[in-house]
Amino acid sequence: MATLADLLSDLAGGRVEVLDLTAPLSDRTPTIQLPPPFANTNGFALERISNYDEAGPAWYWNNIVAGEHVGTHFDAPVHWVTGKDGLDVSRVPAGQLVGPVVVIDKSAECAANPDYLLEIADVEAWTREHGPLPTGGWVIFRTGWDARADDQAAFLNANETGPHTPGMSVECARWMAQQPILGVGVETVGTDAGAAHSFDPPFPCHSFLLGAGKYGLTQLANVAKLPTTGAILIAAPLPIVGGSGSPARVLALVQR
Ligand code: MN
Numbered sequence: 001m002a003t004l005a006d007l008l009s010d011l012a013g014g015r016v017e018v019l020d021l022t023a024p025l026s027d028r029t030p031t032i033q034l035p036p037p038f039a040n041t042n043g044f045a046l047e048r049i050s051n052y053d054e055a056g057p058a059w060y061w062n063n064i065v066a067g068e069h070v071g072t073h074f075d076a077p078v079h080w081v082t083g084k085d086g087l088d089v090s091r092v093p094a095g096q097l098v099g100p101v102v103v104i105d106k107s108a109e110c111a112a113n114p115d116y117l118l119e120i121a122d123v124e125a126w127t128r129e130h131g132p133l134p135t136g137g138w139v140i141f142r143t144g145w146d147a148r149a150d151d152q153a154a155f156l157n158a159n160e161t162g163p164h165t166p167g168m169s170v171e172c173a174r175w176m177a178q179q180p181i182l183g184v185g186v187e188t189v190g191t192d193a194g195a196a197h198s199f200d201p202p203f204p205c206h207s208f209l210l211g212a213g214k215y216g217l218t219q220l221a222n223v224a225k226l227p228t229t230g231a232i233l234i235a236a237p238l239p240i241v242g243g244s245g246s247p248a249r250v251l252a253l254v255q256r
Helices: 002-012 107-112 120-130 152-156 170-176 194-198 204-211
Strands: 016-020 045-053 056-065 073-075 098-105 138-142 183-186 215-218 231-237 245-255
Touching (some): 098 120, 170 204, 204 215
Parallel strands (some): 138 183, 183 215
Antiparallel strands (some): 016 245, 045 056, 073 245, 098 231
16 A cells, blocks of 8 residues: 555645646636537536525525536547547546646747647657657647637637637647557647648547547646646546546646
8 A cells, every 4th residue: 555655645745746737617618619500519507506595595506507528628439420439438447537648848839820730740759858658648739728718719719711729730640549648638629720620531630539549638727837747647527428528627646
């Protein structure tokens, strides 16, 4: 039991920090907007049941309304047609909800170009400096986009040509899906670039990664506080039976 006792001691002593990578959930949480003819998701909302009133004199509680893909959330393989025979979110093994995480930081490039696409060469340059991508772990593509998370318009960054947010090239998504990773995490509204509706195939990160049984994590916060390597990610979606994804609490254990 020494390992867990040491962990508790390190947590109590501040040698391991619990970092919250989850954006707060409210009716102001930015939510993806698809163009017609596609159907859109509900955003997040609270519906009051009672608030120490005649409907419940001593208790306060709400119903929650939300799509599966609202706020910081987990994409399961069945979210995409390429993964339709894969796992729904309730069937993701618990052991895969805890794993190593690395950060590929392109926030400076994305500040200069909101349509920045991560390329295979970027990842290979990263691995030359920092080592291999984590087997059974997450790759977080840091774009700095969480700075826009309290403003739906800035977060979606859409104009007459559609949304302009960073993502991954088709080639990089195809390659990433062949790596021994759990999945890819991002700060943007989805794992794909805003312009990925126009790619071939469309939405390549969803198409290749979910099709390969990997996962997505979106709308992460506080990624700037994560070390490049060495942290442990805990991604906890709700086990919605048959669900394509779920809002998730995402935490990281970081050695300080
Ligand atoms: Mn999603």
